[in-house]
Amino acid sequence: MEPIRIEQFFLGCLAHASYMVASEGVAAVIDPQRDVDIYVDAAKEAGWQIxxxxxxxxxxxxxxxxxELAERTGARIYLGDGSGASFMHTAVKDGDSIQFGNCRIDFMQTPGHTVESACAVLTDLGExxxxKAVFTGDTLFVGDVGRPDLSGDHTPQELAAMLYRSLHEKLLKLPDDTEVFPAHGAGSLCGRQMSSExxxxxxxxxxxxxxxxxxxxDEFVSLLTESLPPRPEYFGYDVELNRRGAAALEQLPQLTPLRxxxxLRLQSEGAVVLDTRPAMDFAVAHVPGSIHIALSGQYASWAARILGLYKRIILVGEDADHLRESQLRLARVGIEKADTYLEDGVSGWVKSGYELDYIPQxxxxxxxDLLDQDDVSVLDVRESTEVQGGAIENSIRIPLGQLPARTDELDHDKLMVVHCKGGxxxxxxxxxxxxxxxxxxxNLTGGHDAWLVRNNEMAGSQL
Structure with a gap:
C-alpha cells in the first residue's frame, strides 16, 4: 500500500500555499494558484491523474x-455550500466526503473568514x-486566523463570532497531532500575525x-475586529472573478513595446509607468513620475493595493523574461491591463532625449545627523504592529497601503526621509x-533594521 503524498506549492510573492494530495495514481489539488501548469506538470511527472x-x-x-485546471483535466471542483459560484461545482456541507486510493477527504464547514469557508480533513485509510491532516484555507493559519471582514452581508463582528464557533466547535476538536496546512503564510493580507512556518x-x-x-x-470578536487594517479595494473584485471562474492565462495578450x-503621451493621459527593477536601479535612474515596485518582493500584492486593477500599466523591466514574469504576477491578482512596456527600458528613454529622475539614498x-535639522521629516511606512517594536523618534507613521490617499498630510517644504523595515x-x-x-x-538605505544596527554599534562603542 503506497503512502499518501502531500505536495505543497508555496508562491512567495503572494505568500500563498496550495497543495496536491495523491494516492494510488489519483490526485486532488487544493486552493490552486492561477497559473496551473505547475500542477499539471507535477502530476504528469509523477504519473497521477488530477x-x-x-x-x-x-x-x-x-x-x-x-x-482552467478543471477544463484541462476534467476534474470536479468542490466548494463550500453558499458560495454563489456560477461555474460547475459540487457544493459541500458537513459530512460530505470524497475518496480515492487510500485517501478520504471529509469536508467541514467553517464559516467566519467567509461564509462559504470549508476545511478539508484528510484521513489515511491505512490508519x-x-x-492525518487538515487543509484549513484561511480559517486557521500558523500563528493566526483569517480576517473577518470579507462579506458584504455580514459585519466583521458577525463573521468573527462565526469563526470562533468554527474553530472551537469543529477544528479544535481534531486530535492534537493532526497536521495543519493553511492557504497562506507570513506576508499575506488575510491575517495579521502569521508565522513564516x-x-x-x-x-x-x-x-x-x-x-x-x-x-x-466576545473576547475573540474584540481581538479580531479592533484595529482591523483596511481591506484592500481589489479584494472584492477578486472574489467576484473567482466566483465566476477566471479565464485561462494563455488568453493574456502578448507584451507590446512602446517608444x-x-x-510619455500615455502617461499624460493617466497611464502608470510601473518600474519593476531592483530598488537601487530605480533610485539611480528612472522615468519621471513612474511607480516603483520591485519584482523581487510581494510585487503583485502591492501593485494591486497601490494601483488598483483597472489602470493602464506600462512596464519597465530588465529583459524580456523579467517583463513577462511581471505581467504574469500581475495577472495572478487580477491586473490584466499590463500589456505594454517601454522599448529598450531606461536606455531607450535616454536615447529619445528625455531626462531621468532619481531618488537620493x-x-x-x-x-x-539630519535629524538635528528643522527642515527634515522621517516617514515610517511600516504597519502598526511593526512600529510597536520601536520607531525613530518623532517620525510620521503612515502604512504604505494608506499612503496614496494620505499624501496631503505631509509637508512639501521638508526633506522627507522614508523608511520601512528593510527598504x-x-x-x-x-x-x-x-x-x-x-x-x-x-530613502533610508537598509530601513529600520539599519537604524537599529547603527544605534547598537553606537551604544557598544560607548561601553
Missing amino acids: EHIIETHLHADFVSGHH PSRP RSSTIGKERRTNYALQAKSS ASEV VSATELA YRSSIATSILRRAGFRDVA
Missing part, C-alpha cells in the same frame, strides 16, 4: 486557477482511526496561536511621493 479540485473558499487576495499541528496552534487564547467569543514618446549615520516598501513609498509632487524625498 480528478479533484478543492477550494476552501472564494479567495480575495489572488485569482484562483480552479476553472482510519484518526485524521509552512505547517503546524492542531495542538501547537491550540497552545501558541494568539487568537486561540481568547477565553470567550518613449508614446509612453541616506544611510542611518547620515539620517542621525523594499520605502522604495515604493518614495516613488508615490515623487509622483505626487514631493521633490525633496530620500
Whole structure:
C-alpha cells in the first residue's frame, strides 16, 4: 500500500500555499494558484491523474486557477455550500466526503473568514482511526486566523463570532497531532500575525496561536475586529472573478513595446509607468513620475493595493523574461491591463532625449545627523504592529497601503526621509511621493533594521 503524498506549492510573492494530495495514481489539488501548469506538470511527472479540485473558499487576495485546471483535466471542483459560484461545482456541507486510493477527504464547514469557508480533513485509510491532516484555507493559519471582514452581508463582528464557533466547535476538536496546512503564510493580507512556518499541528496552534487564547467569543470578536487594517479595494473584485471562474492565462495578450514618446503621451493621459527593477536601479535612474515596485518582493500584492486593477500599466523591466514574469504576477491578482512596456527600458528613454529622475539614498549615520535639522521629516511606512517594536523618534507613521490617499498630510517644504523595515516598501513609498509632487524625498538605505544596527554599534562603542 503506497503512502499518501502531500505536495505543497508555496508562491512567495503572494505568500500563498496550495497543495496536491495523491494516492494510488489519483490526485486532488487544493486552493490552486492561477497559473496551473505547475500542477499539471507535477502530476504528469509523477504519473497521477488530477480528478479533484478543492477550494476552501472564494479567495480575495489572488485569482484562483480552479476553472482552467478543471477544463484541462476534467476534474470536479468542490466548494463550500453558499458560495454563489456560477461555474460547475459540487457544493459541500458537513459530512460530505470524497475518496480515492487510500485517501478520504471529509469536508467541514467553517464559516467566519467567509461564509462559504470549508476545511478539508484528510484521513489515511491505512490508519482510519484518526485524521492525518487538515487543509484549513484561511480559517486557521500558523500563528493566526483569517480576517473577518470579507462579506458584504455580514459585519466583521458577525463573521468573527462565526469563526470562533468554527474553530472551537469543529477544528479544535481534531486530535492534537493532526497536521495543519493553511492557504497562506507570513506576508499575506488575510491575517495579521502569521508565522513564516509552512505547517503546524492542531495542538501547537491550540497552545501558541494568539487568537486561540481568547477565553470567550466576545473576547475573540474584540481581538479580531479592533484595529482591523483596511481591506484592500481589489479584494472584492477578486472574489467576484473567482466566483465566476477566471479565464485561462494563455488568453493574456502578448507584451507590446512602446517608444518613449508614446509612453510619455500615455502617461499624460493617466497611464502608470510601473518600474519593476531592483530598488537601487530605480533610485539611480528612472522615468519621471513612474511607480516603483520591485519584482523581487510581494510585487503583485502591492501593485494591486497601490494601483488598483483597472489602470493602464506600462512596464519597465530588465529583459524580456523579467517583463513577462511581471505581467504574469500581475495577472495572478487580477491586473490584466499590463500589456505594454517601454522599448529598450531606461536606455531607450535616454536615447529619445528625455531626462531621468532619481531618488537620493541616506544611510542611518547620515539620517542621525539630519535629524538635528528643522527642515527634515522621517516617514515610517511600516504597519502598526511593526512600529510597536520601536520607531525613530518623532517620525510620521503612515502604512504604505494608506499612503496614496494620505499624501496631503505631509509637508512639501521638508526633506522627507522614508523608511520601512528593510527598504523594499520605502522604495515604493518614495516613488508615490515623487509622483505626487514631493521633490525633496530620500530613502533610508537598509530601513529600520539599519537604524537599529547603527544605534547598537553606537551604544557598544560607548561601553
